[in-house]
Amino acid sequence: MERSRPGAAPTPSPEEEVAAEGHAHGDDVTGQEEEATPVVLKKGPWTASEDAMLMDHVRHHGEGNWNAVQRMTGLLRCGKSCRLRWTNHLRPNLKKGSFSPDEELLIAQLHAQLGNKWARMAAHLPGRTDNEIKNYWNTRTKRRQRAGLPVYPPEVQLHLALSKRCHYDDYDFPPLASSPQLSATTTTDVQALGAGPGYASSRPAPLDLARSQLAATTTQQTAQFLSPPPFSAPSSPWAKPFARNAQYFQLAHSSPVSPSTPTGPVHPAMPDLSLGGHGARAAAAADQSRLPPLSPSPGPRVELPSNQYGQPAPPTSAAAVAAGLALPDHQNAASLEQMLQELHDVIKVEPQALVPASGGGAALERHDCGVSVPESRISGLQRRGDDMDTLFGLVHPALGAPETAPAAAASNHSGSTSRHSTADQNPSTVGNSSPDQDWGLDGVCQWSNVSRIC
DNA sequence: AAACAATTCAACCGCCCCAGG
DNA sequence: GCCTGGGGCGGTTGAATTGTT
Secondary structure (H helix, E strand, O other), X not given: OOOOXXXXXXXXXXXXXXXXXXXXXXXXXXXXXXXXXXXXXOOOOOOHHHHHHHHHHHHHHOOOOOHHHHHHHOOOOOHHHHHHHHHHHHOOOOOOOOOOHHHHHHHHHHHHHHOOOHHHHHHOOOOOOHHHHHHXXXXXXXXXXXXXXXXXXXXXXXXXXHHHHOOOOOOOOOOOOOOHHHHOOOHHHHHOOOOOOOOOOOOOOHHHHHHHHHHHOOHHHHHHXXXXXXXXXXXXXXXXXXXXXXXXXXXXXXXXXOOOOOOOOOOOOOHHHOOOOOOOXXXXXXXXHOOOOOOOOOOOOOOOOHHHOOOOOOOOOHHHHHHHOOOOOHHHOOOHHHHHHHHHHHHOOOHHHEEEOHHHOOOEEEOOOOOEXXXXXXXXXXXXXXXXXXXXXXXXXXXXOHHHOOHHHHHHOHHHOOHHHHHHHOHHHOOXXXXXXXXXXXXXXXXHHHHHHO
């Protein structure tokens, strides 16, 4: 979405100029009297000539020492402004244009994990700047919140929920290697990223999950998740199994971080849900890398969409959701929260360590310790019906069972494959998408397929 | 066509951290 | 230990653009 700014080279008005100490050389603004008067630094949009001066300076002197730029080149910009201009616009290898679906998914995953750490997020997105990511995220978040939609994709939110429920809190997250994975669109590419150096556990770290989820996420799903927010109720066939819990998901997935939320615990109101501090790294490092405490329970809504003003305040606990948000389908009184709990209780192991039992046995088993889930319990879960479709479908990518995704799921929604890219590349289509295409909830395995798996 | 609203994004601001004196 | 300057980061602003009525 690069947009030219016609007014990119305005003459700064007096109020756009600030007095600065130091001396400029060789600029028409400077004169002999500059010896006595402070240099007036310019503000506002950069001109092409200013860009050229800055680039020339960096070419000859390298990056850094930004305050010297003004002194050495006479560029009437403060060091900070020079640095910002360079890092955000002039430095080489900057990616311009829209974020790719993979990038957008990764941003969501990184944000779920890091919060508003734009610079850290940018480190995982080569060619992208923190400012760009911040703008993207804030815009997207604001839009989704206004629409009353989840800010995070279900797989991210659910993963966070499961991570918490499984006390999945003692990781030292390996750093994401910068670059190649971001363009990786195949499972192989993403899997090749593997666990980072120093990561010894058999359990995948969240960012590894992010990778695996990225790999497991089909192009369709990614495109759907990343698409602009819809503004009406789900209606398409694929969304119907999920529609019952749509309201829950709206709440549960609402971003715990408003665009203007100060950096910090993502769910400050959920102390019992904060992740433990068992990591070996210093608290600061942990703060930077550990999954923020994010509850599957619907927390206080940060920002009500305008169309919900006047509606009852959302429940602030899972129980309230279960009790107060009577879903239309009473056959499915249990909220997804409860189902999550049940699934967790049944499994009792890190879901990431679960794989379908080899040989199609009647259980899920944990590959690294042999724990298995009895068929009887699976059957009990199965009675949950098609909401479990969704639940398990969301879980299964984390289970590492890509082969369980039924081909039918993909074929059911083949029509939405390129929605995102289309919308992305054609701004005029933004907002025209069907809401039910959002979040990529199709492509999940059917509950019957769990039976097949198990 | 005009007015208004919404969105985008470059740039600024203030705060913080860190290194060096 | 204190001070200062450089640099980085996250939040915010506001002009330009786009969309809607």
